[in-house]
Amino acid sequence: MTAAKIIMNEIKGYHRFIKLMMVLVGAGALASLIRFIFGLGATTNLNDTYPWGLWISFDVVTAVPLAAGAFTIGIVAHVFHIRKLEPLVRPAIVTGFLGYSLVCVGLLLDLGQPQRGINVLRYWNVHSPMFEVSMCVMAYTTVLTLEFLHPVSERFGWHIPLRLLRTLEVPFAILAAMISTLHQSTLGTFFLIAVDKLHNLWYNPLLPLQFWLSAIFTGLSIVIFEASLVHRYMGQPDESELLATLTRIIPWVMGVYIAVKLYALAFLTHGPLFDRPALTALFAAEMIAGVFVPFLMYLTKRIRSDKRMQLRAASLVIFGLVLNRFNVSMFGMEQANQQIYVPSFIESVVTIGIIAAHILFFVLVAKYFPIFEHHPEATDYSIPDHFRRIGKDGHGKVSAA
Amino acid sequence: MSSSTIDYGKTRAFLIDTTKCTGCRGCQVACKQWNGLPAEKTRFFTGEGYQNPPQMSEYTFTRVKFKDYEKHGQNEFAFYKEMCMHCNDPACASVCPVGAFRKTPEGPVVYDSTKCIGCRFCMVACPFGVPKYEWSKAFPLVKKCTGCYSRVKNGLHPACATACPTAITYGSRAEMLKEAEKRLKARPDRYFKVIYGKEEAGGTSVLYLTQQPLDELGFRKITKRPLPSYTWQALRLVPGIFLTVGGTLSAISWFQHRKERVRREEEE
Numbered sequence: 083m084t085a086a087k088i089i090m091n092e093i094k095g096y097h098r099f100i101k102l103m104m105v106l107v108g109a110g111a112l113a114s115l116i117r118f119i120f121g122l123g124a125t126t127n128l129n130d131t132y133p134w135g136l137w138i139s140f141d142v143v144t145a146v147p148l149a150a151g152a153f154t155i156g157i158v159a160h161v162f163h164i165r166k167l168e169p170l171v172r173p174a175i176v177t178g179f180l181g182y183s184l185v186c187v188g189l190l191l192d193l194g195q196p197q198r199g200i201n202v203l204r205y206w207n208v209h210s211p212m213f214e215v216s217m218c219v220m221a222y223t224t225v226l227t228l229e230f231l232h233p234v235s236e237r238f239g240w241h242i243p244l245r246l247l248r249t250l251e252v253p254f255a256i257l258a259a260m261i262s263t264l265h266q267s268t269l270g271t272f273f274l275i276a277v278d279k280l281h282n283l284w285y286n287p288l289l290p291l292q293f294w295l296s297a298i299f300t301g302l303s304i305v306i307f308e309a310s311l312v313h314r315y316m317g318q319p320d321e322s323e324l325l326a327t328l329t330r331i332i333p334w335v336m337g338v339y340i341a342v343k344l345y346a347l348a349f350l351t352h353g354p355l356f357d358r359p360a361l362t363a364l365f366a367a368e369m370i371a372g373v374f375v376p377f378l379m380y381l382t383k384r385i386r387s388d389k390r391m392q393l394r395a396a397s398l399v400i401f402g403l404v405l406n407r408f409n410v411s412m413f414g415m416e417q418a419n420q421q422i423y424v425p426s427f428i429e430s431v432v433t434i435g436i437i438a439a440h441i442l443f444f445v446l447v448a449k450y451f452p453i454f455e456h457h458p459e460a461t462d463y464s465i466p467d468h469f470r471r472i473g474k475d476g477h478g479k480v481s482a483a
Numbered sequence: 484m485s486s487s488t489i490d491y492g493k494t495r496a497f498l499i500d501t502t503k504c505t506g507c508r509g510c511q512v513a514c515k516q517w518n519g520l521p522a523e524k525t526r527f528f529t530g531e532g533y534q535n536p537p538q539m540s541e542y543t544f545t546r547v548k549f550k551d552y553e554k555h556g557q558n559e560f561a562f563y564k565e566m567c568m569h570c571n572d573p574a575c576a577s578v579c580p581v582g583a584f585r586k587t588p589e590g591p592v593v594y595d596s597t598k599c600i601g602c603r604f605c606m607v608a609c610p611f612g613v614p615k616y617e618w619s620k621a622f623p624l625v626k627k628c629t630g631c632y633s634r635v636k637n638g639l640h641p642a643c644a645t646a647c648p649t650a651i652t653y654g655s656r657a658e659m660l661k662e663a664e665k666r667l668k669a670r671p672d673r674y675f676k677v678i679y680g681k682e683e684a685g686g687t688s689v690l691y692l693t694q695q696p697l698d699e700l701g702f703r704k705i706t707k708r709p710l711p712s713y714t715w716q717a718l719r720l721v722p723g724i725f726l727t728v729g730g731t732l733s734a735i736s737w738f739q740h741r742k743e744r745v746r747r748e749e750e751e
Contacts (some may be wrong), residue, residue: 090644118621119621120621121618121619121620121621121622121623122618123616123617123618123620123623124620128618129618130538130539130540130606130615130616130618131612133603133607133616134607136602153735154683157732160736161735161736161739162735162739163535163736163739163740163742163743175728186727191600192602193600193601193602194600194601194602194603194616194617194621194622194623194624195599195601195622195624196600196601197622198598198599198600198601199600201581201598201600202580202600204581204582205581205583205598206582207577207579207580207581207582208718209576209577209578209711209714209715209718210577210578210579210580210582210604211578211714211717212579212580212602212604213581214718214721216580238720252736252740255732255736256729256732256733256736257729259728259729259732260725260728260729263724263725264724264725267717267724268717268718268721270717271714271717271718272604272607273573274712274713274714274716274717275577275578275607275608275710275713275714276607276608277706277708277710277713278610278704278705278706279607279610279611287713287716287717290717299738351548357710365506399527416609431667451640474554
């Protein structure tokens with residue numbers, strides 16, 4: 083059989099859902115091609131009033147905090163050294179790696195001159211939040227790629243890189259947290275320049291802090307969301323006990339977030355807050371359904387440890403975050419008498435394609451690489467070692483320092 | 484950004500006295516000619532009033548807005564020449580990731596199209612809605628009023644200021660402010676008592692005098708603080724936060740791992 087035939091046979095064996103994702107990714111790729119041939123003006127509904135649309139609001143501003151699972155679980159499992167959470171780390175890193183790679187794709191699609199993207203490295207402007215985010219996203223995508231090499235080297239038995247990667251596990255987790263803190267918050271700084279544009283419900287000087295805090299609790303919720311779905315649809319073991327550990331951490335962060343948000347609303351905003359009913363409704367939906375309800379759910383012990391309720395609370399948090407980022411980057415920026423922006427067909431197909439690509443690649447990576455078999459009690463932690471003997475029982479001491 | 488070292492009093496500025504504007508739109512035409520901008524196909528009353536084109540665009544860097552109002556039972560027009568304000572501390576220059584915008588010591592805020600990556604942050608940031616995008620192109624760039632930098636550098640006045648028969652005075656910002664205040668004092672009944680651009684967005688190189696209240700004419704109400712200061716108050720913390728997070732997490736990690744090491748040693 084030729085290689086092509088082998089691949090075709092392999093694909094034939096896939097589940098219907100994966101095939102559907104492949105079709106969506108294909109449609110997205112086609113739509114991006116059309117965008118490059120005909121240009122932004124012809125294929126999107128962007129204009130001088132709305133220079134940023136769906137691609138910035140979702141593919142960048144929302145996708146980055148949604149990919150925050152990797153760094154948050156990295157802190158919890160590696161820095162705070164809660165070893166039992168180890169099984170949650172790898173899937174989160176894969177999600178983060180895919181998420182950031184697709185953020186790069188989304189960003190390049192949105193740039194008018196993507197071929198000049200490298201200019202960010204040539205002409206620095208440290209006063210620009212966009213400069214900072216670009217640098218961070220590039221750096222963090224590199225870190226995630228290296229972290230992702232972990233299961234890859236395990237799969238192919240590359241022992242020396244594996245040894246190196248294991249030594250660097252904790253430094254990488256710390257580096258990831260440092261870089262993520264910067265760009266997650268700086269995405270909020272983007273909108274600080276829009277003083278007289280972004281509505282007072284969202285505009286306040288603490289926006290970067292809010293973006294960072296919400297990225298942390300959403301990152302952890304994403305880990306819950308993903309582990310629950312993987313358990314339900316991919317036949318992986320039930321991790322709800324481990325997830326219950328996370329659900330004890332999340333309400334702390336959410337509590338701080340709520341406090342910061344209320345403080346900012348009460349003391350740091352200038353001008354009317356509830357003058358536009360549509361925006362008030364969006365704000366209420368974001369805060370009540372997306373923050374207060376899951377906050378109370380996570381505080382209830384019975385709900386916290388129930389796997390179905392865990393998933394529901396996590397989904398609400400994710401909903402709240404998506405709505406929050408759209409409120410800040412799109413709805414809140416629309417002026418009272420402005421015509422309303424609706425993404426074009428091409429824009430929508432591309433974004434759906436990017437979401438589908440994320441799901442598709444995750445499933446495929448999970449299929450071909452050891453990302454779930456990472457239970458510390460089940461996995462042999464010793465490094466396959468051809469050069470010198472480790473412990474007598476075949477298990478080296480876990481050296482993660 | 485070189486703007487911090489610029490003496491703003493010495494930069495060139497436009498003083499646009501809208502009470503003297505006749506709405507001839509000579510400035511619009513001169514701007515198109517000097518910048519080689521194509522005409523736009525327009526129809527009347529597609530914008531907000533008796534003006535064409537309906538808004539500034541990649542082909543139109545300046546435009547005279549017409550405002551209807553009634554005086555002594557008569558319909559009258561007030562005019563407002565829209566253009567880049569050439570801020571002292573421009574938002575577009577501060578947000579551009581590649582620093583494609585620059586406040587020149589002569590006054591104009593200029594754009595280097597060879598650096599631009601097309602992220603359109605300048606358009607989001609500009610409080611006056613000035614930078615426009617070449618939506619018609621496959622690989623678009625930003626377009627905006629250049630303040631006729633090439634003319635100014637060679638000792639000429641900008642095209643619109645040269646063409647204008649009545650309303651535009653061009654000179655150093657300090658002189659223009661003095662002149663504006665002199666006019667306000669000399670004819671208090673003629674003017675609304677604000678020089679728009681004196682403090683808006685931290686001060687601009689375009690100053691307006693009007694008869695009507697500013698919001699009635701369509702001037703945007705804008706913060707008096709330079710816009711870059713809003714983002715800088717967060718961005719300046721970046722190096723500190725980066726190191727604090729790194730240091731704290733390293734310490735926690737060391738402590739947590741030590742705890743486990745101690746526990747294991749005790750067990751053995």
